[in-house]
Amino acid sequence: MPIVQILANSLIRAVELGLLAIGLTMVYDLLKFANFSHTEFAILGAYLAFLFNVTLELNIFLSAIGAAILTGFIGISLDRAIFERLRGVGSVTLMVTSFGLAIVMRNIVRAIWGADIKGYAIELQRPVKFLGARMTPIQMWIIAIAALCMVAFHLLLHKTKLGKSMRATSDNPSLAEASGIDTVKVIRWVWFISTSFAAIGGILIGLETQLHPQMGFVLLLPVFCATILGGIGNPYGAVVGALALGLVENFGLYFNFGNIINLGGVFDLVGEIYVPTSYKPVISFAILIIILLIRPSGIMGRKRER
Amino acid sequence: MGVLSFLIYLSIMTGIYAILSLSLNFQYGFAGLVNFGHVAFFCIGAYASTLLVMGGVPFLAGVLGAMIFAGIFGFLISIPTAGLKEDYWAIVTIAAAEIVRLFFLNEAWLAEGAFGIRGIPQPLRALFSTSTYPAFYLGMVLVFLGITYFALRLLTRSPFGRVLKAMREGDDLPRAFGKNVLRFRMKSMAIGAAFAGLAGSLFAHYITFICPWNFMPIETFIIWAMVVVGGQGNHLGAIAGAAMIQVFYVSTRFAKDYIPIEAELLASLRMVIIGLLVVLFMIFRRKGLLGEKKRSYRLSGEG
Numbered sequence: 161m162p163i164v165q166i167l168a169n170s171l172i173r174a175v176e177l178g179l180l181a182i183g184l185t186m187v188y189d190l191l192k193f194a195n196f197s198h199t200e201f202a203i204l205g206a207y208l209a210f211l212f213n214v215t216l217e218l219n220i221f222l223s224a225i226g227a228a229i230l231t232g233f234i235g236i237s238l239d240r241a242i243f244e245r246l247r248g249v250g251s252v253t254l255m256v257t258s259f260g261l262a263i264v265m266r267n268i269v270r271a272i273w274g275a276d277i278k279g280y281a282i283e284l285q286r287p288v289k290f291l292g293a294r295m296t297p298i299q300m301w302i303i304a305i306a307a308l309c310m311v312a313f314h315l316l317l318h319k320t321k322l323g324k325s326m327r328a329t330s331d332n333p334s335l336a337e338a339s340g341i342d343t344v345k346v347i348r349w350v351w352f353i354s355t356s357f358a359a360i361g362g363i364l365i366g367l368e369t370q371l372h373p374q375m376g377f378v379l380l381l382p383v384f385c386a387t388i389l390g391g392i393g394n395p396y397g398a399v400v401g402a403l404a405l406g407l408v409e410n411f412g413l414y415f416n417f418g419n420i421i422n423l424g425g426v427f428d429l430v431g432e433i434y435v436p437t438s439y440k441p442v443i444s445f446a447i448l449i450i451i452l453l454i455r456p457s458g459i460m461g462r463k464r465e466r
Numbered sequence: 467m468g469v470l471s472f473l474i475y476l477s478i479m480t481g482i483y484a485i486l487s488l489s490l491n492f493q494y495g496f497a498g499l500v501n502f503g504h505v506a507f508f509c510i511g512a513y514a515s516t517l518l519v520m521g522g523v524p525f526l527a528g529v530l531g532a533m534i535f536a537g538i539f540g541f542l543i544s545i546p547t548a549g550l551k552e553d554y555w556a557i558v559t560i561a562a563a564e565i566v567r568l569f570f571l572n573e574a575w576l577a578e579g580a581f582g583i584r585g586i587p588q589p590l591r592a593l594f595s596t597s598t599y600p601a602f603y604l605g606m607v608l609v610f611l612g613i614t615y616f617a618l619r620l621l622t623r624s625p626f627g628r629v630l631k632a633m634r635e636g637d638d639l640p641r642a643f644g645k646n647v648l649r650f651r652m653k654s655m656a657i658g659a660a661f662a663g664l665a666g667s668l669f670a671h672y673i674t675f676i677c678p679w680n681f682m683p684i685e686t687f688i689i690w691a692m693v694v695v696g697g698q699g700n701h702l703g704a705i706a707g708a709a710m711i712q713v714f715y716v717s718t719r720f721a722k723d724y725i726p727i728e729a730e731l732l733a734s735l736r737m738v739i740i741g742l743l744v745v746l747f748m749i750f751r752r753k754g755l756l757g758e759k760k761r762s763y764r765l766s767g768e769g
Contacts (some may be wrong), residue, residue: 194553196502245749252500252552253748256694259502259556260744263687263737271734343761377683381564384557392553438572452546452554 166410168293171367174399175306175404179361180379181340182313183354189330189393190350191243193254197262198358200269200376205231205359206366210268220280224363228356235355236312244359262376270373278371302364309360310399313353317395322349330393358456378441383419385444387452388455393460401458405444412443474600476716478672481607482665484708485614488690488701489661494619494690495698495758497654498634500556503543503563504689507536509661509681511666513570513577516586516676525589525671529610532667533660539566540659541652548648563683571678582677586670607668608673611705614661619701623655630654631699684737688715691740694747697754706756711740 205227212223242261246254257354285296317323328336329346336342365375386405390397418433435443451458486508493499501556511532519528543562547555570577577583594602621627629650632640637647670676688711696707722729747754 188553196554196556203633240746242749249752253752255500255553256690257745257748259690259736260694260741260748263684263741264745267734267737267741271731271738275730381557381561388554388557410519412502436572439568442565442568445565446563448558452550452558456550456554 161414162292163444164292165294166414167407168290168295168299170403170406170410172295172299172302172406173409175303175310176361176365176368177379177382177386177405178399178402179306179309179357179364180383181390181397181402183357183361184383185387185390185393185395185398186326186330186350186354188387190347191247191254192296192324193251193258194384196255196258196380197238197265198258198354199362200262200265201231201235201358201381202362202365202379203269203354203371203373203376204234204265204362205360206371206375207273207278208359209366210273210278210280210371214278217281219308220282220367223280224360227363228359231359232352232356235351239347239351254256266373266376273371273373275373280367280371282367298367302368305360306364309357313357313395316353322346325440326350381441381448382444385448386446389458394458397458405447408447409440409443413437413440471597471600474604476713478600478607479716480709480712481604481611482668482672483689483692484611484705484714485665485668486689487664487696487704487708488611488618489665490689491627491660491693491696491698491701491704492622492661493654493658494693495704496622496634497630497651497658497751499651499655499658499743500552500599501559501655502556502686502690503559503681503683504662505681505685506559506563506566507540507662508669508685509563509566509570509678510539511536511663512670512680513549513583513666514663515667516583516670517577519587519671520583525587528644528671529664529667532663534663536663536666537656537660539657541644543662544655548651560683560686563681563686567678567681569721570681580673582679584675586674586676588674593691603672607672610664612670614664615705617699618657618661622701626650626653649744664738679740687744688740691744693754694744695754697758699758700754700756703754703756708753715740730763 162446180199180202183201184195187193187198208230209220209223209227212218212226213220216223218226238261238285242257243254246257257267285298287294287296290300298390306435315323317327325336325341325346326349328339328341329343333343336346362375365379382405386401387398389404390399391402412435416432416434418430421430422428481647486504489507490501490504490580493504498646514535515528515532518531519525523531539562543558547558571580573579574581588599589606590601590602591599622630629640629645632643633645633650640647640650669680673680692707692711693704694707695710696705697703718732721727722732
């Protein structure tokens with residue numbers, strides 16, 4: 161496979177994971193717990209878009225926007241119903257609760273839409289050549305939409321009053337509260353952005369592949385890996401982490417590990433050694449272990465702005 | 467299936483899950499380790515014991531082998547995480563459990579891969595008839611459950627257990643007393659894992675057929691539900707939780723005989739209820755039904 165193609169595949173994977181990782185890292189940073197139900201919001205959003213697009217026969221763009229907004233409100237409501245009651249009880253309790261919520265959400269999706277594979281009502285995609293790589297129009301859309309979301313997020317964080325309040329609250333909640341920032345409102349906004357970004361990520365993944373209720377669990381490890389890789393609490397790190405993971409996942413499968421043992425052709429000890437495709441999910445785990453051993457704060461650490 | 471043989475089946479499965487829930491409770495309820503991949507040790511125990519016994523080793527040696535292999539794996543995955551926060555524990559253990567499952571799924575040379583292993587031998591099978599054997603097996607499971615209960619109770623009441631409980635509340639206090647918290651974490655991970663391996667061995671030789679699909683991540687969650695509902699930090703609570711969740715889980719299987727509902731939908735709704743139960747317990751009754759008993763210690767030499 162040409163390198164450009166592997167790069168293109170990595171980029172698509174990276175933007176999908178990146179959108180999910182941004183949301184995870186925001187909630188993690190603000191409320192200080194790992195939200196294990198995060199990727200289930202992606203699946204919920206993807207299925208809501210399926211409801212609008214296939215069942216109600218709406219245009220896919222309208223469906224995606226509607227599903228993302230709806231998922232955002234569901235995120236706020238679940239925070240108010242569940243996590244708000246548990247503020248300040250410690251991260252373990254919150255983590256276990258979110259684990260329970262994940263199971264509830266996944267099985268509600270399965271109860272409503274069934275366990276079989278589903279797809280959106282979009283035209284059959286024919287790949288076209290773009291800068292030497294073969295990409296379908298939908299894959300180009302995926303990159304464009306995800307990039308747009310990320311730019312919008314950057315502008316929100318740095319150019320608006322809400323963004324300033326968000327950064328202040330995650331830095332020091334009591335100081336933010338004392339300076340007159342409505343932290344309750346900020347938390348609601350963070351849940352909205354986090355879960356609606358997750359929904360968009362889920363929809364993009366559903367557009368590229370297919371929908372099934374186990375997607376949330378399948379995504380859990382890579383999204384956490386990207387988040388930890390980028391340094392928890394840093395949305396830019398999350399995107400970089402997703403990019404790094406996308407590259408390693410895709411190059412990892414085409415890398416001949418025999419070359420390392422043979423020292424690049426100096427010896428002829430072993431033949432070609434490749435990572436079997438069935439072990440692709442293991443790559444993110446291996447990276448996770450390596451980061452935890454070398455640099456648990458991630459490649460970008462925690463960036464503090466004052 | 468007759469009522470009696472069904473009750474024996476239910477009791478055996480409850481006994482096996484009670485061992486799992488006791489072992490997770492030891493790690494989470496006492497040592498504060500957030501292990502979201504407990505099914506990995508169950509899986510390793512089941513496969514280790516099966517492969518050993520089918521290779522000609524006596525049953526009890528297979529059980530021991532299951533505990534040793536699971537224990538070693540528990541120790542290994544605690545190496546990169548021992549010094550890190552709970553969040554990292556959770557994600558690394560989830561990942562480890564997936565690796566274990568993928569390993570047994572893909573490495574067909576070792577354990578038949580996705581097809582699973584059939585015809586796993588049962589201990590002392592020749593001495594009983596088909597109808598009396600389950601009763602014997604139930605007795606055996608109860609003996610192992612008793613051993614697990616008393617062993618873990620002894621451990622948690624020992625000075626070792628007191629360090630674990632102190633560690634659960636934060637590293638500072640045990641560190642101040644010169645305890646190596648990393649080593650304590652790794653030990654409690656290995657001990658809990660070994661008992662989960664025991665449960666795996668009992669499961670394999672009872673069902674006589676194992677495949678990677680028996681060890682899906684959802685199993686871990688069911689064991690967590692047992693600990694959360696029964697009462698973290700309480701051994702009897704862990705057993706009670708296992709009994710309640712297992713009875714609910716198995717009995718709802720028969721709901722489709724009485725109400726017209728698809729098996730697929732029923733399976734989803736069942737997990738929705740178990741998930742909700744965990745969320746509700748975390749909000750309204752965090753210590754579970756039984757909860758941890760406060761123990762006071764008197765200085766020796768006093769009174």
